[in-house]
Amino acid sequence: MKIRNFNIYLTLVILLYFHLGVFGQVIEDEVYLKKDIEIKKVDEKTWQEVISGMDFEGDQKKKNMIESSDKDGKRKENAREVSDAEYSGQINSPINSSLLEAFKFIFIGIAVVIIVFLLFQIIKGTSNISLNTKINNEDEVGIEELSHEMPRSELEIALDEALKLKDFRKIIRIYYLISIKELSERNLIKWKKDKTNYNYIDEIRGKNGLEPFEPLTILFEWAWYGDQKPEESKFRSAENLYQSLLENLKQYPSGE
Incomplete structure (x- = not known):
């Protein structure tokens, strides 16, 4: 499901990118059409220089017309005169210029917000994909979930399942997790994500009845991190x- 969402978000970003390009081209076309057209008139001398080298053998009629107009000094223009007002930039447009500019900036602003949102969702989705993949592959409860997210009842359910399957590696891990949770709830250790297991050993060292925790930690390290x-x-x-530690912890009040 996460991967599917990732693909959807990525597709939306790509489509939005191409729509922005098309919209930008439309804006450029509108601006071009609104530019004033400069009309340059050609004087008689320049016109004669232009046509002097032309060969009108193939069209005798045109040649006669030009010669006749030259003699009379009344050469008729071959192209229709277009009034300045017709090309003075007053081309009718269905979209008012100021409205078009305002719409352009509004559209760009909305597009930026959408892109930022989609990128955030992609990053978030990618992070969730990685996390879920890790959990599914290991099928284990992380130590970082102990303090608040993982009630002991859920750990005990996982322990019962592992006992039925005789998954000794997983059982030892859950023993250790419950032990950490019990020590933390009694304020015998201060749980932090960046602490090592041996930091906890140092915190309880010398406290009555907690000696089993150190060899239990060593067994856990050997089984879990040693991939045994x-x-x-x-x-x-x-x-x-584990049983000895839980029994000895009864002398310490819970801080819950």
């Missing part, structure tokens, strides 16, 4: 550490 496939013996060790 734990055997049941490793799972049992992690389970004992």
